[in-house]
Amino acid sequence: MTKAVRKITLSPSRDIPFDKLVLSQSNVRRIKAGVSVEELAEDIARRGLLQSLSVRPVLADDGTETGKFEIPVGGRRFQALSLLVKQKCLAKTPPIPCIVRDAASDILAEDDSLAESMHRVALHPLDQFRAFVALRDKGQSDAEIAAAFFVTPQIVKQRLKLASVAPALLEVYAEDGMTLEQLMAFTVNPDHARQVQVWDVIHSSWNKEPFQIRRMLTETSVRASDRRAVFVGVEAYEAAGGTMLHDLFQGDDGGWLEDPALLDRLVTEKLHAKAETVAVEGWKWIEVALDLPYGYSHGLRSLSGDPAPMTDDEGADHAKLLAEYRALEEEYAGQDEIPDGIDTRLGVLETEMEKIETRPLIFDAEEIGRAGAFVTLDRYGALAVYRGYVRPEDEPVDVTAVQDGADPAVAGQGDDRDLTDGYDSAAHAGTVIMSGGQPIGGDLPEDEDDGALKPLPERLVIELTAHRTLALREAIGRSPDVALILLLLKIVTDTFRTSSASGSCLEASVRHIYMPAQASDLKDSVVAKLVDERHAPERSRGA
Known part of the structure; x- marks a missing residue:
């Protein structure tokens, strides 16, 4: 029917x-x-x-x-x-x-x-995106589209950004194969082939979170918050032809720099340019490095400089800041809690006074001629210059010590030292700028034979040293207390000395352990600073 x-x-x-x-x-x-x-x-x-x-x-x-x-x-x-x-x-x-x-x-x-x-069904985001694209293709601007549909221009930009996703992935999303958050994560990199490659890797994985997609799509890029990017500047990077990746759907700290090789070249060039300005000060050598390892100054003697005096203007500014600081302290001295605005102002005053009080060091001109400096970046991407370090081979030499063979550091070195003026004559021949221990510009100073005193023949020095060593062995063998003191002196000296010209004849050594793999900010860590502070008095006495 x-x-x-x-x-x-x-x-x-x-x-x-x-x-x-x-x-x-x-x-x-x-x-x-x-x-x-x-x-x-x-x-x-x-x-x-x-x-x-x-x-x-x-x-x-x-x-x-x-x-x-x-x-x-x-x-x-x-x-x-x-x-x-x-x-x-x-x-x-x-x-x-x-x-x-x-x-x-x-x-x-x-x-x-x-x-x-x-029964009303909300418009699918992909349909909204396609409608926005159609309107834009017909001549409407982002602002006009936003005004017509009562959304912000940023939302229109975000929806239009979905056009940078590979069509294959848009179809996956249309069939509910991925979430909108996952689809938005793919917009961070416009390379369709790479997008599809990432999806093929993760679509059957347990970790398909949007942050993982963004990480994989930007793993060969450098964040704009990276200290190298901060040092060079994104504008300079883009002016040199570099391209950027941006995420319109969430904060990206300024985006990602797509060309790490270009960025590293710009960093190197800018560091070398900064080193040239430091070289004008007259240093014998300058070491340029993006990262300085912990213990970079081991074995080098640190010069003691005098803080530069304040100018009249700086002194007046400091006095004005100090007067305001003390006035606020007195006004709120009897209160249990200081208002937030006043506490903030006190912090600003402290910072400003500290900037003025942090004076550049003035070194002796003769010491500058034998010392060097390190040019690098700090953890925040700012230029850092560490001045006033003397290498053992650049230390002033005692003529008498060389003649009687007491200084093994210079024995048998030939004619490469000027013993009349107390330090290496090459110090005035121009600054040598180095990277990785190799000169990167200019010529190395040439040795000159100016008639200076020559060391004793190497064979004679060796024979005399053998006689003296045997005599010392016999003397120390008869004095255990002296031997113990010498051993302690050797260990302490090797640990804290900054010069190799110790004059010791005792063969005992202290092995320093340095980490071959370390973070770039290890030397600036709290523990490293505590160790340096504890060793500083001994180093100053050893110098």
């Missing part, structure tokens, strides 16, 4: 004057959500009413129609029209397209209102 097909009769449509319409108390929507009434009114004013109202006749107590119509479906549209009438943008009696439900219908007004709201 064939089942009878139910015939459907649609409600008729007609135009009803605006002043004949009233809101229905049967509308189930009570809480505001989505686009505001004001924004909806603005949109209707721009493009007109896109959807008819669903209305029912208002009946009198005796069941007759009153000529008024209530609106159970479309209340927000009616409110927007009312706002336009109030603003005199719309007449009071214009015809409004409506779908008129029969007053005797079995379907309740609340039923219609609920169905209209529940």
